[in-house]
Amino acid sequence: MRTDTNAAAEAVASGRPPRVASRVRSNWPLVMVLWGLHAAACLVLLPWLFSWTGVAAMAAGVIVFGQGINLGYHRLLSHRSLKVPRWFEHSIVVVALCCLQGPPIAWVTTHRRHHRDSDGGADPHSPRAGFWWSHFRWLTLGETKTIEAAAIARHAKDLLHDRFYRRLQRQPLLPLAIYLAHAALFFAVGSGIGLVSGGWAAGLQLGLSLLVWGVVLRTVLVWHITWSVNSLSHVWGRRPYKTGDDSRNNWLVGLIAMGEGWHNNHHHDQAAASVQHRWWQLDGTYYVILLLRALGLATDVVPQRHRRRAGRKASSLP
Numbered sequence: 001m002r003t004d005t006n007a008a009a010e011a012v013a014s015g016r017p018p019r020v021a022s023r024v025r026s027n028w029p030l031v032m033v034l035w036g037l038h039a040a041a042c043l044v045l046l047p048w049l050f051s052w053t054g055v056a057a058m059a060a061g062v063i064v065f066g067q068g069i070n071l072g073y074h075r076l077l078s079h080r081s082l083k084v085p086r087w088f089e090h091s092i093v094v095v096a097l098c099c100l101q102g103p104p105i106a107w108v109t110t111h112r113r114h115h116r117d118s119d120g121g122a123d124p125h126s127p128r129a130g131f132w133w134s135h136f137r138w139l140t141l142g143e144t145k146t147i148e149a150a151a152i153a154r155h156a157k158d159l160l161h162d163r164f165y166r167r168l169q170r171q172p173l174l175p176l177a178i179y180l181a182h183a184a185l186f187f188a189v190g191s192g193i194g195l196v197s198g199g200w201a202a203g204l205q206l207g208l209s210l211l212v213w214g215v216v217l218r219t220v221l222v223w224h225i226t227w228s229v230n231s232l233s234h235v236w237g238r239r240p241y242k243t244g245d246d247s248r249n250n251w252l253v254g255l256i257a258m259g260e261g262w263h264n265n266h267h268h269d270q271a272a273a274s275v276q277h278r279w280w281q282l283d284g285t286y287y288v289i290l291l292l293r294a295l296g297l298a299t300d301v302v303p304q305r306h307r308r309r310a311g312r313k314a315s316s317l318p
């Protein structure tokens with residue numbers, strides 16, 4: 001059977017967006033979740049659902065929950081650029097699950113495949129197959145649903161040793177349950193505060209406001225921020241390093257994705273915890289890593305390539 005991966009490979013080779021042939025099954029549950037949440041995010045336009053508490057929860061949530069992806073799924077799990085205690089690693093993964101981007105094994109497998117053949121035939125989301133393909137369409141053709149066991153065994157073997165991650169991968173309803181539980185918590189906290197301060201109507205209003213602004217809109221924004229790294233940072237920006245792919249340093253994505261947009265730097269040196277190669281290329285995610293190290297929660301933070309080389313040279317001196 002023709003798979004989504006084959007469709008992407010053919011598209012990259014031909015330079016045309018993949019055509020959704022009848023044999024390429026769309027991941028309909030995921031399609032409905034994607035569009036459903038976008039539609040639900042439009043509820044922020046209702047004045048009754050507005051609250052500054054909701055706006056603050058949304059703004060803070062983009063940063064905090066976004067770190068579940070940037071720090072957790074990307075630099076910690078995909079590249080092992082630092083080490084944290086197991087309980088803390090699992091906590092960050094739970095934060096990432098609240099971004100509704102799938103279980104860690106699937107995310108890491110996709111990302112490592114991206115690095116192994118960036119903008120080549122095996123890249124799951126190269127913009128060479130079309131901008132919108134790289135932004136989100138690759139998801140809708142069932143990539144995360146049908147991600148092959150062989151690909152997982154090849155690219156995410158280390159994560160398979162972890163029982164929690166295996167469970168999240170085998171039971172797709174578990175990540176969804178965690179997401180729904182955190183949404184319910186937002187609603188409950190908002191309702192409780194509103195109820196105490198202004199009665200039942202105020203409780204319902206603040207609960208729904210936190211749900212729509214602090215969970216739904218925030219989830220959609222974090223989606224687009226993550227997706228922009230795959231799309232915008234491969235089509236627009238400077239390429240100081242010849243990496244053999246289309247990765248670029250995109251200042252806008254660098255800003256909104258807390259450093260992840262310095263993507264050409266990252267493709268040049270994937271192992272490093274920091275992607276900041278110039279003083280003005282702010283890498284917010286690395287500052288979080290430095291904070292965790294100062295708190296004793298992060299160790300073995302991988303330095304940039306030139307520092308690793310200098311360290312090796314120094315240690316080889318007699």
Ligand SMILES: [Zn+2]
Pocket residue numbers: 114118229230234247263267
């Ligand atoms: Zn890339």
Ligand SMILES: [Zn+2]
Pocket residue numbers: 074078079111115266270
């Ligand atoms: Zn990466």
